[in-house]
Amino acid sequence: MNADRAAVDLDQLRHTAAHLLAHAVVDLFGSDVQLAIGPSIEDGFYYDFRKPAPFVPEDLPRIEQRMRELVGKDLKMSGREVSRTEAVAYYKDRNQPFKLELIDGIPADEPLSFYTIGEFTDLCRGGHVASSKEIGALKLTSLAGAYWRGDEHRPMLQRIYGTAFASQSELDEHLARVEEAERRDHRKLGKELDLFSIEESAGPGLVFWHPNGGRVRQVLEEFIRGELRKRGYEPVYTPHVVSEELFRISGHIQSFAENMFAPIDVDEQRYRLKPMNCPGHILIYKSRPRSYRDLPLRLAEFGTVYRFERSGTLHGLLRVRGITQDDAHLFCTPEQLQQEFENTADAALTVLKAFKFESYHFSVATRPDKAIGEPEVWDRATDAIKRACDNVGLAYEIEEGGGAFYGPKLDINVKDAIGRDWQLSTVQADFNLPERFELTYAGADGADHRPVMIHRALLGSLERLFGVLIEHFGGAFPAWLAPVQAVVMPITDGQFDYARRINDTLFEKGFRSEVDASNERLQKKIRTQQLRKVPYMLVVGKTEAAEGTVNVRARSGEQRTMSLESFVAELAAEVAARA
RNA sequence: GCCGACGUAGCUCAGUGGUAGAGCGGCGGUUUUGUAAACCGUUGGUCGGGGGUUCAAGUCCCUCCGUCGGCUCCA
Numbered sequence: 254m255n256a257d258r259a260a261v262d263l264d265q266l267r268h269t270a271a272h273l274l275a276h277a278v279v280d281l282f283g284s285d286v287q288l289a290i291g292p293s294i295e296d297g298f299y300y301d302f303r304k305p306a307p308f309v310p311e312d313l314p315r316i317e318q319r320m321r322e323l324v325g326k327d328l329k330m331s332g333r334e335v336s337r338t339e340a341v342a343y344y345k346d347r348n349q350p351f352k353l354e355l356i357d358g359i360p361a362d363e364p365l366s367f368y369t370i371g372e373f374t375d376l377c378r379g380g381h382v383a384s385s386k387e388i389g390a391l392k393l394t395s396l397a398g399a400y401w402r403g404d405e406h407r408p409m410l411q412r413i414y415g416t417a418f419a420s421q422s423e424l425d426e427h428l429a430r431v432e433e434a435e436r437r438d439h440r441k442l443g444k445e446l447d448l449f450s451i452e453e454s455a456g457p458g459l460v461f462w463h464p465n466g467g468r469v470r471q472v473l474e475e476f477i478r479g480e481l482r483k484r485g486y487e488p489v490y491t492p493h494v495v496s497e498e499l500f501r502i503s504g505h506i507q508s509f510a511e512n513m514f515a516p517i518d519v520d521e522q523r524y525r526l527k528p529m530n531c532p533g534h535i536l537i538y539k540s541r542p543r544s545y546r547d548l549p550l551r552l553a554e555f556g557t558v559y560r561f562e563r564s565g566t567l568h569g570l571l572r573v574r575g576i577t578q579d580d581a582h583l584f585c586t587p588e589q590l591q592q593e594f595e596n597t598a599d600a601a602l603t604v605l606k607a608f609k610f611e612s613y614h615f616s617v618a619t620r621p622d623k624a625i626g627e628p629e630v631w632d633r634a635t636d637a638i639k640r641a642c643d644n645v646g647l648a649y650e651i652e653e654g655g656g657a658f659y660g661p662k663l664d665i666n667v668k669d670a671i672g673r674d675w676q677l678s679t680v681q682a683d684f685n686l687p688e689r690f691e692l693t694y695a696g697a698d699g700a701d702h703r704p705v706m707i708h709r710a711l712l713g714s715l716e717r718l719f720g721v722l723i724e725h726f727g728g729a730f731p732a733w734l735a736p737v738q739a740v741v742m743p744i745t746d747g748q749f750d751y752a753r754r755i756n757d758t759l760f761e762k763g764f765r766s767e768v769d770a771s772n773e774r775l776q777k778k779i780r781t782q783q784l785r786k787v788p789y790m791l792v793v794g795k796t797e798a799a800e801g802t803v804n805v806r807a808r809s810g811e812q813r814t815m816s817l818e819s820f821v822a823e824l825a826a827e828v829a830a831r832a
Numbered sequence: 833g834c835c836g837a838c839g840u841a842g843c844u845c846a847g848u849g850g851u852a853g854a855g856c857g858g859c860g861g862u863u864u865u866g867u868a869a870a871c872c873g874u875u876g877g878u879c880g881g882g883g884g885u886u887c888a889a890g891u892c893c894c895u896c897c898g899u900c901g902g903c904u905c906c907a
Binding site: 289290291292293294295299307308309310352355356358359365366367368375376377378379394395396397398399400402403404405409410411412414440444445451453457563564565566567568742744745746747772773774775776777778779780781782783784790792794795796804806810812 | 833834835836837843861862863864865866867868869870880897898899900901902903904905906907
């Protein structure tokens, strides 16, 4: 109750701050600046402007300063209803085309209102704090381009983002959270920890996994393979380049072409880089007649697909053009749909829980307006998904009309260590592709039947998951995932041989370890490995070599001396438990 | 794709029209080190690519490439 109340206030406070932002801009730059909209948003507020000479970053401190002056004046916000005629006249006088368009878009039977704070009046439906004084702390955060009404065919405006809180301490906390997120940025850590790179000379959005990243990926892949084996999946491999005809049958050329790489013409034949794995898996299904006894057939592949994402949308590992999905396609009878969803949801939760996210939740997306297939089929499938969620025992929310045109889906979202939401797993029923490819199976009755297909990814894409995990763990991977699990540190070169023997033992036991044989003092070696976020450092000096022990320094700084056997046993247990 | 900012050594960054720099890293040496930075030396660059202005360009202009912040939040 209290939290709700506070959230509403924050929203109103920021909405008021947006008006003050416009007030300050008009004060400093004149009333010929054209105003668009200025709402409160999740972490603050913004206001969109059009101004002949664009704002420059140096303007922000000036605007912010002016806003503070306004806040300090204890200005009262007052609203009044206005007639449409008055509102239109007001904005015509002031040459404010965006405001006029907004008025035009408001239904004739809805009242219009103006809100005034200080000397600034704005068309606004209300929802404000009473006085500017309630804005205890504010900060303008960035300047960006934004299309009028988010439409790229309409004018580009300039958007000023800011945030505001009731007190300075709350603002400071928010800024500290932002800094923490920056510290965890996977692009920064990816470079510092030598995990991956994206090479200008190779092209944007294409990921190079360095050895340290490759080690993490290999662990993830082996983890998934093990789970899939237990759950009755079959491994398959399909080509990256296939005839365009395949994507014509699947419908991707017709509906997905703008996200596909351009065609490759070879020997009179036109090929495409695959943007999806499904058509390939379908060909395997179709390679021979199928019986109901073959179903469910579960075909899995770490399939790398290529999608042409617009250049401005690329973002580190989180949005790339070469994507490796931990993909699978399940071919089943309609009756098996619920069981398959249930198994998949369970598999997804099992896998995701290994990463120790803060929380997990399901989201069921139902039939959109434009959809293929009979509504009753959709209803049965959607009910099956809901029952599957119930049986797995995790609450779900309904995303009404959020499904794709070809079938309902189940998404699994997680919250990471700093409270951000990520959608990772997705399980998607498909009534469309079995039709397009005319898939059949022989039923017990001897007649041909149409199977249902399920697309599913547990991790989503390996690139994206890696980005999420880097940020979730802040680069400090747990021992089961860490690229280097232990570094053996001889204190002097008198212990080199002992250190190498320890390292050999760890290698033989299957661990990822190294010897730091550099000519450095122990302090420096420790510092170096702390910065690499290595889970364990095994310090070996004269004493350890004489006693056949290792001094184990954990990443936390905690130290213990033990036999190598004990360390091996503990690390093995930790890795096995994915602790 | 569009708006804006940015691009200097492997990394982090300084350098506002006049001889390209620092720290870290790398390499070589001295030191033989006990829990987050020993010391000395040395290596390192078509200043993102191309074009232009100028006696002179890392610096000013044009263009291309890449990166970053945005482009769903509705008066």
